[in-house]
Amino acid sequence: MKKAILIGASTGIGRALAKVLLSNGYKLGITGVEKEILNEINHSSDKNLKSVFFDCTSEQSSMIIDDLIDWLGGLDLLVFSAGIGQLDKNQGYTIENEANELNVMAFTKIADKSFRYFESKGHGHFVAITSVAGLKGHRLAPAYHAAKAYQISYLEGLRHKAINSNIPITITDIRPGFIDTGLVNHRHFWIATKEKAAHQIYRIIKKKKNIGYVTKRWVLIALILKIIPHWIYNRL
Ligand SMILES: NC(=O)c1ccc[n+]([C@@H]2O[C@H](COP(=O)([O-])OP(=O)(O)OC[C@H]3O[C@@H](n4cnc5c(N)ncnc54)[C@H](OP(=O)(O)O)[C@@H]3O)[C@@H](O)[C@H]2O)c1
Numbered sequence: 001m002k003k004a005i006l007i008g009a010s011t012g013i014g015r016a017l018a019k020v021l022l023s024n025g026y027k028l029g030i031t032g033v034e035k036e037i038l039n040e041i042n043h044s045s046d047k048n049l050k051s052v053f054f055d056c057t058s059e060q061s062s063m064i065i066d067d068l069i070d071w072l073g074g075l076d077l078l079v080f081s082a083g084i085g086q087l088d089k090n091q092g093y094t095i096e097n098e099a100n101e102l103n104v105m106a107f108t109k110i111a112d113k114s115f116r117y118f119e120s121k122g123h124g125h126f127v128a129i130t131s132v133a134g135l136k137g138h139r140l141a142p143a144y145h146a147a148k149a150y151q152i153s154y155l156e157g158l159r160h161k162a163i164n165s166n167i168p169i170t171i172t173d174i175r176p177g178f179i180d181t182g183l184v185n186h187r188h189f190w191i192a193t194k195e196k197a198a199h200q201i202y203r204i205i206k207k208k209k210n211i212g213y214v215t216k217r218w219v220l221i222a223l224i225l226k227i228i229p230h231w232i233y234n235r236l
Pocket of ligand 1: 007008009010011012013014015031032033034054055056057081082083084085102129130131132133175176177178179180181182183184
């Protein structure tokens with residue numbers, strides 16, 4: 001039985017992915033910050049599922065992850081799905097920096113912790129949900145786009161490290177477009193349900209891909225964002 005930890009899974013994409021992993025035979029430790037939802041999940045009769053409260057920006061991240069690994073009896077996969085975005089408000093430094101604490105600082109701590117654990121065991125798979133937003137800066141949420149660009153680059157660095165040390169650690173960068181969760185409060189074009197996103201993410205994980213766009217058609221937007229001249233992009 002494969003063992004996984006899913007960080008940021010009491011709601012949104014993480015919650016939907018937890019259901020898919022469980023239905024595919026994983027033993028799963030999930031974390032979130034919504035205490036009521038976590039309690040409800042713990043009262044379900046699934047003995048292969050445990051949920052714990054975990055604010056990733058707190059100091060105890062290492063201890064909480066270690067406890068979950070003990071309960072699981074090992075770890076094959078860690079998925080970092082926690083994230084905050086202020087997608088349509090110009091809220092300034094204080095709020096943007098709160099998001100950075102999760103999207104940059106906590107992400108780095110957990111990615112590094114996971115990599116070191118997998119390195120010590122000689123194998124493993126770290127997955128982070130980044131975003132197509134990480135491919136380009138944008139006026140609506142400069143810090144969110146910048147944080148996602150940081151995550152994308154950090155994952156590339158970890159992958160480079162794994163390959164160069166000849167350790168079979170897979171690093172997967174999942175880049176969603178628009179998924180219908182609490183993070184997105186408008187009907188955007190090509191918006192997908194979290195269930196559809198979760199199934200596509202699971203397939204990407206299973207294939208151990210380096211990068212996956214969710215939904216798949218977002219690869220087209222990614223290509224456009226990579227080649228669009230600045231003078232056109234700046235007018236959009
Ligand atoms: N939705 C989209 O269109 C979209 C597009 C591109 C990328 N993404 C990325 O996908 C990931 C998941 O987002 P989502 O759409 O599923 O949004 P969501 O429903 O708001 O989920 C965000 C998750 O982050 C967790 N979280 C927030 N603050 C936290 C903290 N301090 N410590 C630990 N966990 C915390 C939340 O925990 P609780 O569940 O306990 O609240 C929740 O599970 C994020 O990284 C987001 O940037 C989303």
